[in-house]
Amino acid sequence: MPIDADKALSAEPRSTEIAWDPKDVQLYHLGIGAGTTPPEWPAGSSAATDPGELRYTLESRLHTLPSFATVAGSGSPFTQRNREAEGGGATAGGLSAPGIEVDLAAVLHGGQSITLHRPIPVHGTATQTTRIAAVYDKGKAAVIVLRSEAADADGPLWTSDTRIFVKGEGGFGGERGPSHRLELPDRAPDHTLLRPVREDQALLYRLSGDRNPLHADPEFAALAGFDRPILHGLCSYGITLKALVDTLLNGEVARVRTYSTRFAGVVFPGETLRVRAWRQRGRIQAAVTAVEREDAPVLADTVVEHH
Template sequence: MPIDAAKAVAAEPRTSDLAWDHKDVQLYHLGIGAGAATEERPGAATDPDELRYTLESRLHVLPSFATVAGGGMAVVGGLSSPGIDVDLAAVLHGAQKITVHRPIPVKGAAHQTSTVPAVYDKGKAAVIVLRSETADEDGPLWTSDTQIFVRGEGGWGGDRGPSSRLELPERAPDHTVTRLIRPDQALLYRLSGDWNPLHADPEFAALAGFDKPILHGLCSYGVTLKAVVDTALDGDVGRVRSYATRFAGVVFPGEPLRIRMWRDAPGPGSVQVSVTAPDREEAPVLADTVVEHV
């Protein structure tokens, strides 16, 4: 079996050094749609609020940038850790959570420590749990918790792991926005470090069972957080404390996403979010999604 759960969990923590500057931040923001026209900002390319994502003299950093800082090596390193040898065509992002301990600087150098706390047996698949702690000379910056779903690698009789679902509020959302995923979105987003050919190569996508390349789950993740910050948090990235989601379905470049937000759900100081694909009968994209904030 390509996954040896006990060996992966017992392995020594992996360490790496990360560095980024304003160009990496701007490229990431462009990759998740910064500067693109929306219903709320038809002139987004020059909108003062949007320039905070694209112009180096006004730049702030969306917390989801943590998933690609330094080239997004935490996930890549996790898939090559002792006890894990998997086919990229069988890999899908299952869930993601970022907890930020203070605002991410526009230019930074940091040290990252990564572990595999658990590997779960889902029967027909395995779920690899990765945790990365990132700090710079001033202390902790962020914690990343990632779940990687690997088809065809379960069935060894291991722990199935926790399973919980977050129900949507039984009231109308406080905000609903639409974000168009451009046809070339995945090609731009992958320049931030996720080179999986699943998102660019039609032949590779076919091997994975898709009619065409799909969007990176973490691109949908970033698009959604930006929408929440811009719509429900007064455009202030510093208000975000954590952001968690479960990847419930695929996104195809060229289609819109419908993003619904409920303030103070599931509790005070949070925004619960639902993301669907309206052109595919509201097929779920992100579920169990919560942004905690101040």
């Protein structure tokens, strides 16, 4: 149905209880490549026994990468639930938004940002409140901004903004919205990292909650215009944050304050991500490309602010 931006923006926020445990955190970490040896490590090194890597995979040493917030409690914005609520609507982590009907075949993830209010525990329960923060009219497409805020008994945990790009749903007369692009530094990157994406990466990552068939079903991928299933944008997002934290922040996940990106292109399982990173005062800027497709853009406007 046509987008009714006023109805979507005026809808009451939806709150849901979410919970996670160490198994959920470990599964997420494995889904973004934890436990595999990065190419830059010395020959003979093994992620299976490396103390730093075990913090992602072994429950007795476990910490939580901040990007886990995007799947905590299966909170993916593309998990279809409660379709009957409000007579149908766009579903985001249990939020049914009146005024918006999202066709999964027309949906792409436009961007993601997370603000961490404190480190995410490896075992937790929280109340997550989600609302439509903005609806933008891009002419031939619409951009929907979903804002989710999670808090537990000790206070706020994180705020997450998800920007959903919906093809063919523009032209409803709404505001066009921001179009700012972040320029890359005019110097060589301080680090260039390669992160291979396994052939089964999307199949493993989707077990953390995002079951969109775009990432597993070739026939559905064809309906969306792809010759084969693509990797979740949030998987590339997690792979990149882990690479930056491990390499530039000494693996200290608690130092991350915010993490934002714009999804500039797709990744196919089996490809290799090239992560270029620039150190700046209190932050890291990065750009991610797909090596096998002549460094086609994957993530742009990517920034980690840190302590």
